[in-house]
Amino acid sequence: MPSxxxxxxxxxxxxxxSRDQLLVASLAGRLGRSTGLLVTGWAVSTVSAGVMAWAGHTIGVMLAPSAKSMLVAMALLLAAAELGWKIRPFTAREPTRSLFAISAVLLARQMSDAGRFLVFAIAAAAPATPLAAALVAMGGAIGGGAALTLGWIAGDQRLAAAPLGWARKILAFALLLAAALIALSIRGLLG
Structure with a gap:
């Protein structure tokens, strides 16, 4: 359950x-808060979290403990880099109403975002059981869906006004520090 x-x-x-939350907020602001958009967001969050948890679990069970820890450190480093990356404001000029197109863009954005890298890292570090990977996938799916729901509710104007850039930079620093500490401890440089 902790995972x-x-x-x-x-x-x-x-x-x-994040980019996916800003996309959903922009689409909700331009097209209205449709239930289809929200359901699509939750479905995509479930798929992306499931794929990354499965990948983390599958690779994690093949590795020795020190290699698994280094894999986790690399995933944390990728998550920190994504969080530190400047996100340009997004406004859909001609937003599509196609839920398939929206889901494809959301999936592409989520498969390379910090949250899914963390799902990968947690699944790789979790006990080597399918249940642990499933719990990680469920937690990631619900967390991602909740974040998209917040964007859907807030809309593009209120979300753009929130000072989320600083929070993302602080989280990026914390993940970078965690990755460095894990990597240094694996190499035996931290007592």
């Missing part, structure tokens, strides 16, 4: 102000 809550909180925190 479920860790994945939930990690994805929710790192998805605030």
């Amino acid at each position: 479920f809550f860790l994945a939930f909180l990690a994805v929710l925190a790192t998805s605030l102000g």
Whole structure:
């Protein structure tokens, strides 16, 4: 159960102000808060979290403990880099109403965002059981869906006014520090 809550909180925190949340907020602001958009967001969050949890679990069970820890450190480093990357404001000029097109763009954005890298890392570090990977996937899916729901409710104007850039930079620094500490401890440089 701790892996479920860790994945939930990690994805929710790192998805605030993320590209996928801004996209959903922009579409909700331009097209209205349709139920189809929200359901699509939750479905895509479930798929992306499931794929990354499966990948983390599958690779994690093949590695020795020190290699698994280094994999986790690399995933944390990728998550920190994505969080530190400046996000340009997004406004859909001619937003599509096609839920398939929206889901394709959301999936592409989520598969390379910090939250899903953290799902990968947590699944790789979790006990090597399918249940642990499933709990990580569920936590990541609910955290991602909740973040998209917040964007859907807030809309593009209120979300753009929130100071989420600083929060993302602080989280990026924390993940960078965690990755460095894990990597240094694996190499035996930290007592």
